[in-house]
Amino acid sequence: MQEKYKPIGFMDSGVGGLSVMKEAIKALPQENLIHFGDSKNAPYGIKTDEEIKKLTFSAVEFLIKKQCKAIVIACNTATSVAINDLREIYKEVPIIGIEPAVKPAVELNEDGKIIVMATPVTLKKEKFNHLLEMYGSDREIIFLPCPELVELIERGVLEGEELDNYLLSKFKPYLNDKISAVVLGCTHYPFAKKAIKKIVGDAKIIDGSYGTVKQLKNILMRRDELNDSNSKGTIEIFNSLNSNDILELCNMLLSAEVE
Template sequence: MQQAIAVLDSGVGGLTVVKELMRQLPQEKVIYFGDTARSPYGPRSAGEVRTFTRQIVEYLIQFNPKMIVIACNTATAVAIEDIRERVSIPVIGVILPGARAAIKTTRSGVIGVIGTDGTIRSNAYEYALRLISPNIQVYSEACPLLAPFVEKGLFGADSANEVVEQSLRQLIGKPIDCLILGCTHYPFLVEAISRAMGPDVTLISSADETAREISTILYHRDMLTSSGQLPIHQFFCSGEPDLFKQIAQNWLKEQISITPVVWQVPNIL
């Protein structure tokens, strides 16, 4: 039986990682869990996010995956080490890949980061960037409106430009030459973000970079699938399945089935 790559997120944002995985590694099976019933994670405490992430991983482990991808910046920032201590398979986050890509891209050494309240509050990107390059200057901005906007399926609406401009107003005009999209929901809004920031600012998608890192790790560990057969992916969500399915099919450009999951344990353990 083919082992899958298990991907989890607070909602639909991790589908941006899944889309790149499907493009780069078309033979790999993906099992995806979107915790849409408790999204967004950004305003929640670190303890809540760790509890939720642990609960989802415990659910996904039953499928015997070969790797776990925490495709949520907030969960990566506060929960990845906790999860690594609990499982024996590789656990990949989305922060270090995005930071490395920004360091490679920047010419001025001045980098912008946008993310949820939780991600920005953790200073995880600033720490990761300065760990690689101590003299980097970082402008960080929390954008709490954007992930819920995407979760509602409104990323294609005319109002997207207004919401994005409102969220980025503190960064527009700053001397940054690249901007890390520090939430996997943000690639859904990439056109509006690019329009707001202007042509001189390169956008760095942590989702795209994470998919590349997954590919590299699987290759070096000799864990790539070579069956020659196209996999059947599995998708789970804890909230309303119809909207999730609509967003997923629109983004992934393929028909999928969704299995709703009703938690049998309290939200806070």
Template structure:
């Protein structure tokens, strides 16, 4: 039986990572868990986020995954190292890949970071960026309202644009040349964010770089999928399943349309 890559997030944001993994590694089976009942994680304290992340990992480990991906910046910031002590499989977060992509992209050395309150408060991106490139100038901004509209399936239109514009206003006149979307929900709004920030600011989503890291780790562990059969993906959410399924199907489109998919609303401790 093919082992899966387990990917978790506070809600639907981690689907941006799922989409990129499906594009780069189409033979891999994915088990996705969106903790929609307790989203967003950003306003919560670090211990609460660590507890929720641990509960999800303890649930997912029953499915015998070959890797766990914490596709939530807030959870990566506060729980990544803790989760690594709990499991024997590789655990990957989204912050370091995103930081590496920004360093490759910036020409001026002036980088912006937007994220949830928890991610920005943790300083995780600043630490990751300066660990590689200490001379960078970094402007960070919490944009909690963006998660809320994405979780409600609002990605475009006047309401989305107005909220994005209001949220990003403090960064518009900053002399940055790239902006890290430090929350996996934000790529859902990439068109609106691009419109507000303008053509001279490159937008950095960690999803593509995270998928590359997943591929590299699996390759070095000789764990890439070898089966030619079509993988059956599993999608779990802890809250209302209707909007979760609607957003998932809309975002992943051709990657899952007409293909076998399992949808579940789990209870912790059961598989």
């Protein structure tokens, strides 16, 4: 098989990477896409670096065996912990990571706090701190660790009282402040965007999916590996839980509107 017709792989600690794959479906409709979610071991954001690396390498190896021409680490936690080691080992395959969209939030140049929602691991890593040094030194940026939000999304809780109460408890200290933007620093979080929007009102809600897929497309263009087929690409979903419930949730999330 020619390289350009091989699939693109996406991995995540669970179902969150589907939010990135949805962006790829829009931008690269001819590409064949494979998503591997490790819901059996979710969330990654409360594990040790050693555990995260081991699980991430296992997921990437699964996608390598599927002959993926490029692999997207559609998980902020896995990117922050394992991306450099992955690129060192898999030198022949482009490995694209995702990071919290701090730069676009700062470039809005609007008054108010920037709140970065992410897992505890993402917020404490050197990669994230480097982002802050580059783009956020003169802005008030609030760290808001939300590990339980991953678990809610993994259970398919996208709306309702349980989700609303959790988010209110997190945002309560800032509800009387001016908030310019909320950065979704975990790929699960876009599936809760409607609920977040109800709380933060006019604040912009930003995630890293668009930038990640743009980078993926540019890399494939440079390598002359964009799929030039006239037909729509295929989509395959795999999950470490391998249950009907999780696969139904994946299909539901793929079809759900993410505003």
